[in-house]
Amino acid sequence: xxxxxxxxxxGFCHFCIITNLEEISEAQALQEPRPSGxxxxxxxxxxVAYRSHLCRxxxxxxPWKDAxxxxxxxxxxxxxxxxxxxxxxxxxxxxxxxxxVKSGIEKFDGDWDELWPERKEGSMQSYGRRVQxxxxxEAYHAGQLGSLRRALGLPGKI
Numbered sequence: 001x002x003x004x005x006x007x008x009x010x011g012f013c014h015f016c017i018i019t020n021l022e023e024i025s026e027a028q029a030l031q032e033p034r035p036s037g038x039x040x041x042x043x044x045x046x047x048v049a050y051r052s053h054l055c056r057x058x059x060x061x062x063p064w065k066d067a068x069x070x071x072x073x074x075x076x077x078x079x080x081x082x083x084x085x086x087x088x089x090x091x092x093x094x095x096x097x098x099x100x101v102k103s104g105i106e107k108f109d110g111d112w113d114e115l116w117p118e119r120k121e122g123s124m125q126s127y128g129r130r131v132q133x134x135x136x137x138e139a140y141h142a143g144q145l146g147s148l149r150r151a152l153g154l155p156g157k158i
Contacts, residue, residue, distance in 0.1 A: 001112045001128035006105050009135045014098045016142035017047065019157045020149050021091060029087040033151040038076045040148045044090045045072035047141050051097040054134050057116065057127060058104030063096060105131070 021044070029041035038046075048064065049072035055062035062069075071083055085093070112128030119125045125133075146158055 001126075001132065003105055003108065003112070006112075006128065006131055006135065007102065009132070009139070010098070010102055010105065013135060013138045013142045014094075016139070016158060017044070017094060017145060018091075020142065020145035021087075022157060023154060024087065024149065024152065026087045028152050029090075030081075030084070031152060032076075033148055037148070037151075038144075040145060040152070041084060041087050041090060042072065042076050042079070043141050043144055043148065044087070044094060045085060047138055048090060048093045048097050049073055050134060050137060051101055054101045054131060055097075055104065057130050057134075058101065058108055060100055060104035060107075062100070063093065 021040070024040055029044070030039050032039050049069040052062040052064065052069050068085070071079060108127070110127055112131075113126045116125055116127050116130045119130070146156060150156060
């Protein structure tokens with residue numbers, strides 16, 4: 001695992017996210033897919049919120065407050081919809097947190113194979129594997145945005 005590997009994975013996720021969000025309106029971002037599922041805005045907020053884990057591993061600041069992170073870590077049916085962040089703000093925060101994580105990966109001065117000190121007892125998870133885990137989580141949701149886009153009646157972009 002190298003810095004270049006992690007940068008490539010982060011870059012591809014970012015490309016998928018911003019491409020799949022093209023032409024989606026604020027109203028569409030809140031539409032729940034049928035028969036069930038999470039709307040685009042929630043998925044994007046979840047991606048941005050989960051970057052807080054990457055920021056912690058990379059020892060860089062995440063711009064969201066804990067309450068914002070917690071909102072998008074909750075199951076969609078349980079969320080107080082009055083506290084949701086607009087699609088425009090989420091997209092700006094996605095760009096901002098992407099830049100923060102990218103910089104954190106670039107400036108990481110440790111060994112990616114070194115064991116992450118906050119790992120669970122007995123875990124052999126390294127810094128690199130931990131970052132890779134959260135990037136794979138992000139890739140899953142970036143792909144989900146493509147499916148949600150089609151559920152809204154928009155053409156595929158990737």
